[in-house]
Amino acid sequence: DAKTTQPPSMDCAEGRAANLPCNHSTISGNEYVYWYRQIHSQGPQYIIHGLKNNETNEMASLIITEDRKSSTLILPHATLRDTAVYYCIVRPVLQGGSEKLVFGKGTKLTVNP
Amino acid sequence: GAVVSQHPSWVICKSGTSVKIECRSLDFQATTMFWYRQFPKQSLMLMATSNEGSKATYEQGVEKDKFLINHASLTLSTLTVTSAHPEDSSFYICSARASGRGGYGYTFGSGTRLTVV
Numbered sequence: 001d002a003k004t005t006q007p008p009s010m011d012c013a014e015g016r017a018a019n020l021p022c023n024h025s026t027i028s029g030n031e032y033v034y035w036y037r038q039i040h041s042q043g044p045q046y047i048i049h050g051l052k053n054n055e056t057n058e059m060a061s062l063i064i065t066e067d068r069k070s071s072t073l074i075l076p077h078a079t080l081r082d083t084a085v086y087y088c089i090v091r092p093v094l095q096g097g098s099e100k101l102v103f104g105k106g107t108k109l110t111v112n113p
Numbered sequence: 114g115a116v117v118s119q120h121p122s123w124v125i126c127k128s129g130t131s132v133k134i135e136c137r138s139l140d141f142q143a144t145t146m147f148w149y150r151q152f153p154k155q156s157l158m159l160m161a162t163s164n165e166g167s168k169a170t171y172e173q174g175v176e177k178d179k180f181l182i183n184h185a186s187l188t189l190s191t192l193t194v195t196s197a198h199p200e201d202s203s204f205y206i207c208s209a210r211a212s213g214r215g216g217y218g219y220t221f222g223s224g225t226r227l228t229v230v
Contacts, residue, residue, distance in 0.1 A: 034219075036221075038157075041204070041224065041226070042223055042224065043117075043119070043206050043208075043221035043222050043223045043224050044157070044206070044208075044221045045221070046219065046220070085156075087156070100147055100159055100162055101147070101159075101208070101219055102159060103149075103156045103157040103158075103159075104156060105156050106156060
């Protein structure tokens with residue numbers, strides 16, 4: 001079962017920042033927070049991941065609360081092409097490469113012109 | 114880097130026939146691949162974990178005799194839907210993780226749309 005809770009849908013105006021929340025109150029100390037997104041009828045696309053510290057890359061920023069029970073994905077300047085379902089996933093830090101990603105229901109982000 | 118190719122992108126088959134879907138890691142070796150299924154307006158559901166050179170591990174409720182998985186090399190895993198029926202119509206997606214890569218190492222294929230008529 002997914003260990004995350006996300007709002008089912010959100011809207012954002014084009015050019016504005018999109019802030020997508022995720023609750024993972026049962027996260028363990030050895031679990032990463034991952035974010036993926038899925039544009040309609042395509043495979044999921046990796047966005048960003050983090051363990052404790054905030055992270056930023058060319059796509060987005062990830063803000064993780066100090067207690068690690070929630071996080072926020074920030075798309076700084078949303079475009080129409082960012083319309084997608086965004087998934088927040090927790091995964092244990094284990095070795096071997098066999099650790100599976102379990103998807104929850106995600107947040108349907110709609111970027112409006 | 115880290116490209117996963119999935120083929121075919123869509124397939125229509127008659128009820129009772131079998132369909133094979135291929136998942137290839139193009140520029141890295143993947144000891145582990147994952148197979149997901151997604152019904153319309155639903156999330157991805159993990160079906161099985163495919164391990165190179167060994168038997169796949171199936172999630173609870175997934176019939177291993179119906180969904181045959183073969184991971185014969187470090188770059189290829191196949192999913193065969195045997196005796197397909199209309200209820201097997203779905204979007205099938207594979208994922209692979211490169212050995213030794215960091216946490217961002219999960220790469221997904223573009224998916225296969227299966228329609229059973």
